[in-house]
Amino acid sequence: MKSSTSAPVEASAPAIRERETVWRPLRKQGTKLGSNLAGALEAVWSNRLRSLLTTLGIIIGIAAVIAVITLAQGANAYFTARFSQLGTTVLTVQPGSSSSGGASNGAGSSPSLSANDVQALVNLPHVLGVSPVILSGGVIAYSNTNWLTGVEGVSSAYQSLDNWQVVEGSWWSQSDEQIGLPVIVLGQTVVKNTFGLTGTNPIGQTVRWGRSLYRVVGVLAQRGSVGGNDQDDIAFVPYTNVMRLFSAKGPVPLDRILVQADSVNNVSQVQQEATLAMEQTHHIAPGGQNDFTVSTPQQLIDQENQSNAALEDLLIGLAAISLVVGGIGIMNIMLVSVTERTREIGLRAAVGAQPSDIRNQFLVEALILCTIGGCVAVPFGLGGAYLLTHQFGFPFVPSVLAILLAIGVAAVVGIGFGLYPAARASRLDPIVALRSE
Numbered sequence: 001m002k003s004s005t006s007a008p009v010e011a012s013a014p015a016i017r018e019r020e021t022v023w024r025p026l027r028k029q030g031t032k033l034g035s036n037l038a039g040a041l042e043a044v045w046s047n048r049l050r051s052l053l054t055t056l057g058i059i060i061g062i063a064a065v066i067a068v069i070t071l072a073q074g075a076n077a078y079f080t081a082r083f084s085q086l087g088t089t090v091l092t093v094q095p096g097s098s099s100s101g102g103a104s105n106g107a108g109s110s111p112s113l114s115a116n117d118v119q120a121l122v123n124l125p126h127v128l129g130v131s132p133v134i135l136s137g138g139v140i141a142y143s144n145t146n147w148l149t150g151v152e153g154v155s156s157a158y159q160s161l162d163n164w165q166v167v168e169g170s171w172w173s174q175s176d177e178q179i180g181l182p183v184i185v186l187g188q189t190v191v192k193n194t195f196g197l198t199g200t201n202p203i204g205q206t207v208r209w210g211r212s213l214y215r216v217v218g219v220l221a222q223r224g225s226v227g228g229n230d231q232d233d234i235a236f237v238p239y240t241n242v243m244r245l246f247s248a249k250g251p252v253p254l255d256r257i258l259v260q261a262d263s264v265n266n267v268s269q270v271q272q273e274a275t276l277a278m279e280q281t282h283h284i285a286p287g288g289q290n291d292f293t294v295s296t297p298q299q300l301i302d303q304e305n306q307s308n309a310a311l312e313d314l315l316i317g318l319a320a321i322s323l324v325v326g327g328i329g330i331m332n333i334m335l336v337s338v339t340e341r342t343r344e345i346g347l348r349a350a351v352g353a354q355p356s357d358i359r360n361q362f363l364v365e366a367l368i369l370c371t372i373g374g375c376v377a378v379p380f381g382l383g384g385a386y387l388l389t390h391q392f393g394f395p396f397v398p399s400v401l402a403i404l405l406a407i408g409v410a411a412v413v414g415i416g417f418g419l420y421p422a423a424r425a426s427r428l429d430p431i432v433a434l435r436s437e
Helices: 013-046 048-084 115-122 174-179 188-195 239-245 264-281 297-340 342-350 355-392 400-426 430-435
Strands: 090-095 127-142 145-154 166-169 183-186 206-209 212-220 234-238 256-261 292-295
Touching (some): 013 048, 090 264, 115 256, 127 188, 127 239, 174 239, 188 212, 188 234, 297 342, 297 355, 297 400, 342 355, 355 400
Parallel strands (some): 183 212
Antiparallel strands (some): 090 256, 090 292, 127 256
């Protein structure tokens, strides 16, 4: 019995021709792309100084875009974290804006809030607590040490409204607040810098603020920093004491009022009722212009984000001008390069280079210039963003999307401004180009 073995089957001639037909253009296309890339890199490297100077506008523009976007994201993160501390049920009443010379001075610049507003808000239904806030500052002194800090006049309800925890002593009571006792609650940073060297327990000790003496009744738990802002560098006193302390110059305006609703579902209702109650207190007719605003935490975050977005758009617009200037520089230098390499272009065309090959070589060269500029701009943009966020006390929140977007914009600029010089080079007559000197 014979065993049969199968011979290897050879590919047919049509199949071979089909594979050659498929792969030959691909190899040719890859060769052209590599040749254009190699030629562009050689041209950029042979004129290194000129290429660097050409890309300066791109570097400055891309770095500015990255820095601005990172700064805006840091600002958004800072304000979001700050307002989120108030909780979802705490509304903020702010005074309206004043104007000088026909221009608005911004929200909160008009001293329109008073103690009468506090009484009107306390009596509203679904309100758990109300606290006015009077912003001040000064030196807290004990024995031979002193510390400059922020001092806020608030009510006994402020502790729960702003989620403060007391680790030593206690917050003052409502009765202490009503008679305006000179008592004070200190943050950890103030305690460290006034009592830390002596090792004295601050509770019950007497400190001086301005010309007045205050008894320390509580020490706050450490909160840390938010966006570079030390939250523990603070001291609180009864707002009634502050109002009496500064009443010699007239009624003391409030910087803001915090109002806590009893549940998340009643926040909108409390907002409407608070607005109506204050309109009556301020004698504002229905439909009139209010000299105050009542905002929820989310509305405050949205307002800050809108302001940051407007500023971000303005700064990005200025950076875009730099990108356009850089793109014009790219176009100018590419036109110079076309003029310098006219004989080279003619020689390439004479030996069979297609107009698209010549165009693509110069287009790739412009693209490389802008891409290199974008990559160089990334560390400068991030460094500038870090310095800016540190200066303003915002968290440094770099964005990968912003970096990729910036490099993508650089590539688009390279293609856009390199297209005309590349097209001009591809339209040169080979005979005329070979005759040029």
